[in-house]
Amino acid sequence: NAGVTQTPKFQVLKTGQSMTLQCAQDMNHNSMYWYRQDPGMGLRLIYYSASEGTTDKGEVPNGYNVSRLNKREFSLRLESAAPSQTSVYFCASSDTDQPQHFGDGTRLSIL
Amino acid sequence: GDSVTQMEGPVTLSEEAFLTINCTYTATGYPSLFWYVQYPGEGLQLLLKATKADDKGSNKGFEATYRKETTSFHLEKGSVQVSDSAVYFCALRGSGGYNKLIFGAGTRLAVHP
Numbered sequence: 001n002a003g004v005t006q007t008p009k010f011q012v013l014k015t016g017q018s019m020t021l022q023c024a025q026d027m028n029h030n031s032m033y034w035y036r037q038d039p040g041m042g043l044r045l046i047y048y049s050a051s052e053g054t055t056d057k058g059e060v061p062n063g064y065n066v067s068r069l070n071k072r073e074f075s076l077r078l079e080s081a082a083p084s085q086t087s088v089y090f091c092a093s094s095d096t097d098q099p100q101h102f103g104d105g106t107r108l109s110i111l
Numbered sequence: 112g113d114s115v116t117q118m119e120g121p122v123t124l125s126e127e128a129f130l131t132i133n134c135t136y137t138a139t140g141y142p143s144l145f146w147y148v149q150y151p152g153e154g155l156q157l158l159l160k161a162t163k164a165d166d167k168g169s170n171k172g173f174e175a176t177y178r179k180e181t182t183s184f185h186l187e188k189g190s191v192q193v194s195d196s197a198v199y200f201c202a203l204r205g206s207g208g209y210n211k212l213i214f215g216a217g218t219r220l221a222v223h224p
Contacts, residue, residue, distance in 0.1 A: 004154070031210060042115075042200060042214035043155070050210075058211070090154055097210050099145065102154035 002026050004103035006091050012109045013081045021076040021106050023091030029101070031094050032074035033058075034066060036087040037105070043090060049074055081110045113138040117201050117215035124191055124222050132186040132218045134175075134201035142203040144168075144177050144184040145212070149198045158186075158199070191222045 007022045025032065030051045035043040045058030049068040063085060065077045074093075078085060088107050092100040118133040136142065143162045147155040159168030164179035173188045184201060201215040 040216050042216045043212075044214075045211060048211065092155075094210060099157045099160060100210075100212060102147075102156070104152070104154045 004091055004093055004101055006089075006103035006106050008106060009104070010107050012111065013078075014111055015081060015083060017081050019078050019081060019108075021078075021089055021091075021108075022073070023075065023103060024073045025091075025093040025101070026072065027093060027101065028071070029093035029095050030071070031096065032068065033092040033094075033100060034064075034074070034076045035090045035092065036060065036085075037090060038087050046076065046089075083110050086110045113142065113203060113205050113213045115201050115203055115213055115215035117199075117218050120198075120217075120219040122218060122220045124220070126193055126222055126224050127190045128222075130186070130188040130191045130195075130220070132199055132201075132220070134184045134186065134215060136182050136184065136201075136203050138182075138203055138205055138213075140205065141179075142205050144175070145202045145204070146173070146175055146184070146186050147200045147202060147214075149200065149217070151197070155200060191220070193222045193224055196220055196222045 004025045033048040034046040047066040049055045052071045088105045091103045094100040114137045145160045146158040148158045149155045159170045161168040161177035167176045175186045198217045198219045200217045202212045
């Protein structure tokens, strides 16, 4: 009954370091999403994948890349981390036009 | 573009008080509307939804009615409990194309015994 699993839960990076956030879902959903959550701003979409093999930019894609490795997994990569990318990152998945299911988040701090 | 505006928090209530969290939206066409709840240290969970005008979504004693004439989707509960303390997010999904959610900023609710 795992749903959406994100790893790691916490991470501290130095400016300029790279990192990949992992996400896996076991609900056989076609679509997957990456959001960031910042105080007073709700959640903003970074990238999404409507189906295996496709990815598209969301509202705030700059500084990030994604890979839809297979139907289950959707990773988010920071190539050169910046302090402005300090945030809580959420992965979500859904069937087409159905409500999204969220993971518990990755809290990322960049010094 | 599409947007969602929620009342600012925090909202602090005593147990058994009546709760209203206001949400208004701007969107073209006929969006679907959602309330999500986030408990401390967890991800967002769908609380309720409404997909067309005058629909009422309900779950766990919470209700919200899709009012197209006032572009609103206010969340209400008649008697809150300490366990309802969380952050509540209003969101919309546009009527055109992809399943993309636009979130409000969130409203923190604190319920005291």
